[in-house]
Amino acid sequence: GDSVTQMEGPVTLSEEAFLTINCTYTATGYPSLFWYVQYPGEGLQLLLKATKADDKGSNKGFEATYRKETTSFHLEKGSVQVSDSAVYFCALRRTQGGSEKLVFGKGTKLTVNP
Amino acid sequence: DAGVIQSPRHEVTEMGQEVTLRCKPISGHNSLFWYRQTMMRGLELLIYFNNNVPIDDSGMPEDRFSAKMPNASFSTLKIQPSEPRDSAVYFCASRKTGGVNQPQHFGDGTRLSIL
Numbered sequence: 001g002d003s004v005t006q007m008e009g010p011v012t013l014s015e016e017a018f019l020t021i022n023c024t025y026t027a028t029g030y031p032s033l034f035w036y037v038q039y040p041g042e043g044l045q046l047l048l049k050a051t052k053a054d055d056k057g058s059n060k061g062f063e064a065t066y067r068k069e070t071t072s073f074h075l076e077k078g079s080v081q082v083s084d085s086a087v088y089f090c091a092l093r094r095t096q097g098g099s100e101k102l103v104f105g106k107g108t109k110l111t112v113n114p
Numbered sequence: 115d116a117g118v119i120q121s122p123r124h125e126v127t128e129m130g131q132e133v134t135l136r137c138k139p140i141s142g143h144n145s146l147f148w149y150r151q152t153m154m155r156g157l158e159l160l161i162y163f164n165n166n167v168p169i170d171d172s173g174m175p176e177d178r179f180s181a182k183m184p185n186a187s188f189s190t191l192k193i194q195p196s197e198p199r200d201s202a203v204y205f206c207a208s209r210k211t212g213g214v215n216q217p218q219h220f221g222d223g224t225r226l227s228i229l
Contacts, residue, residue: 046218046219100170102147104157
């Protein structure tokens with residue numbers, strides 16, 4: 001079945017450091033890919049998305065590129081801030097068959113220290 | 115605009131009691147999802163509805179769990195009887211179907227503790 005694998009955390013960085021959180025997926029067809037972010041005590045919020053190969057999603061300085069050849073959707077940010085401390089989830093949704101289901105990775109906790 | 119509204123935010127109850135979690139989706143959204151989040155298992159989809167009809171309940175753990183959506187603006191997730199292993203954060207999400215670019219919008223969750 002469909003699955004998403006994220007790098008295990010926690011990840012601890014200093015402010016202004018470069019961030020990469022790896023995400024790979026297994027799915028039939030051409031899924032849509034997402035990164036969600038969860039701040040403490042809150043629900044998940046969509047951070048960015050990509051719906052086809054080679055698409056780049058971006059938001060708030062974060063970027064991820066849909067790489068079909070490597071089945072990856074790694075999240076990157078050039079200079080993290082303390083306010084980026086949160087849990088990040090990679091997810092996919094199969095676009096064929098009309099399924100609404102999102103399949104999530106286990107999440108990666110990021111802590112950014114001043 | 116109001117987001118997805120869940121209630122209660124926190125619930126503490128003794129095992130064996132009935133628990134009812136509530137969700138109001140965003141107006142105009144016609145898909146609704148219930149998730150459970152735990153440290154061990156991460157985020158799991160329990161059930162989702164489309165136009166108030168349950169489409170996939172394969173994630174519902176057992177018969178103690180039931181979900182209803184009597185109308186487009188309200189859904190409940192019920193656990194009866196509750197057990198300590200049901201302790202988790204339960205999220206509701208809604209989505210406007212039609213096109214691959216519509217994301218799911220999540221509520222802030224209900225933190226459930228079964229003693």
